[in-house]
């Protein structure tokens with residue numbers, strides 16, 4: 001493609017509203033433009049990258065036995081009412097009415113639509129398993145659209161859905177998809193980790209998220225420094241190591257701790273370690289309250305709490321709620337002689353604590369010599385804390401470290417969540433109706449594009465991996481007014497295309513400096529410049545990634561490029 005004919009509006013300035021590097025670079029290099037908050041134009045270069053990512057995805061889906069289709073974006077409310085999500089999805093679901101007042105949603109995901117399609121067409125176990133996918137724009141009215149394409153309100157997703165008559169068959173497809181995802185993210189050049197994720201909200205069982213490692217990632221991954229173990233921080237189990245403790249229980253004592261509210265302050269005031277204090281936090285779980293105990297140096301993991309009590313919503317109780325329920329300030333809440341009728345759950349590490357410090361449920365007072373085994377009536381001791389760096393890895397190998405990740409994909413065993421709610425059944429071998437077993441598998445295509453840029457850039461611009469680069473080669477005629485340079489570049493442009501390369505030809509009447517700067521910004525893998533030595537038939541070949549360059553004679557150019 002001739003650069004004079006396409007549309008690559010590069011910028012020298014960093015756009016003021018762009019925080020993430022990928023957002024800045026994609027705007028500056030002329031790949032994207034914002035239309036309105038969270039909604040973007042994919043300009044010609046981004047469109048090419050998207051097509052390359054999609055083609056890698058399509059090949060892997062084909063290998064995994066998934067067939068492509070295209071479903072409606074506009075979805076009638078009835079299906080969402082059947083699944084129940086019309087009422088639970090919240091304001092992220094873009095809702096609208098047609099001229100007759102009937103309600104619709106713009107698809108944020110397609111479980112309802114595909115379940116309604118398959119239930120009316122597929123009747124026999126003989127037609128199962130079936131895996132279908134599409135690549136399409138999705139709509140979610142995100143509370144905080146940000147980081148450009150990383151969190152948009154309209155974005156491109158590949159979404160696949162599988163239907164089965166047995167759990168073994170679901171496992172089989174899940175594993176195939178897992179492999180496909182690993183291949184896809186490797187091929188597009190991402191440094192990623194599949195991590196164990198939370199399946200709570202969607203009511204399924206197994207699920208993994210594929211995380212591109214990056215500082216701008218919004219998720220924290222806990223991974224082992226020696227094994228392949230990796231989990232979302234909320235999902236990482238903590239291995240409880242019981243320590244031998246021969247301390248004798250001392251007598252409970254109430255001490256005056258004026259204005260001493262945080263664990264840090266209490267520990268400093270009483271000259272003990274934070275780990276010798278019991279942290280007592282009141283949570284609201286749906287309509288009830290529970291008190292959760294952890295060691296002072298640990299944090300409550302509210303996903304574990306949510307799963308333990310089976311609640312829809314878990315949140316910290318407000319100061320007002322604490323005052324009302326417990327009758328004291330949050331800083332003085334404790335589990336001893338608690339008058340409020342709330343159940344107490346404690347993390348395993350609290351179990352073995354002896355002669356510890358805890359709030360006395362009275363302003364400016366704490367207890368010392370608290371022994372949970374003696375003084376506290378705990379409903380259940382279980383794993384309730386967030387894992388920390390340095391903890392033993394849950395698989396027993398190595399220790400835990402943290403990294404930030406961008407969720408680029410997710411695979412999910414839905415089970416019968418949708419088929420039961422929407423009555424999607426098939427007839428088994430005995431002619432009996434059974435709910436279909438389902439899986440779903442998403443990839444954020446536009447988010448993946450941004451994640452690639454997050455991982456592949458330098459101070460000059462983007463450095464595209466060859467597999468997804470918008471073009472293979474950037475051919476520059478440094479001075480279009482110079483006949484030798486212009487002619488050589490034109491000839492090479494035709495030759496390289498004939499050889500099967502996808503070439504971006506900078507034929508603009510711009511200065512060489514402008515062309516070099518734009519070329520580095522755009523970041524194609526190889527740059528070929530026709531400059532001063534064009535008359536001798538010599539061009540410069542430069543590699544974007546290594547920065548190395550070399551003069552090559554035109555006769556050897558094709559074979560040289562083919563080699564590298």
Ligand code: ATP
Pocket residue numbers: 109140142149150151152153155156157407408409410442443444445446447
């Ligand atoms: P997140 O937790 O980041 O909001 P999600 O878990 O809600 O994402 P899924 O429902 O699993 O997202 O959607 C499948 C994939 O679509 C995600 O793995 C992600 O790559 C992509 N995706 C989700 N929301 C967005 C968005 N707002 N903008 C761009 N891509 C998105």
Ligand code: MG
Pocket residue numbers: 209407409410
């Ligand atoms: Mg997800």
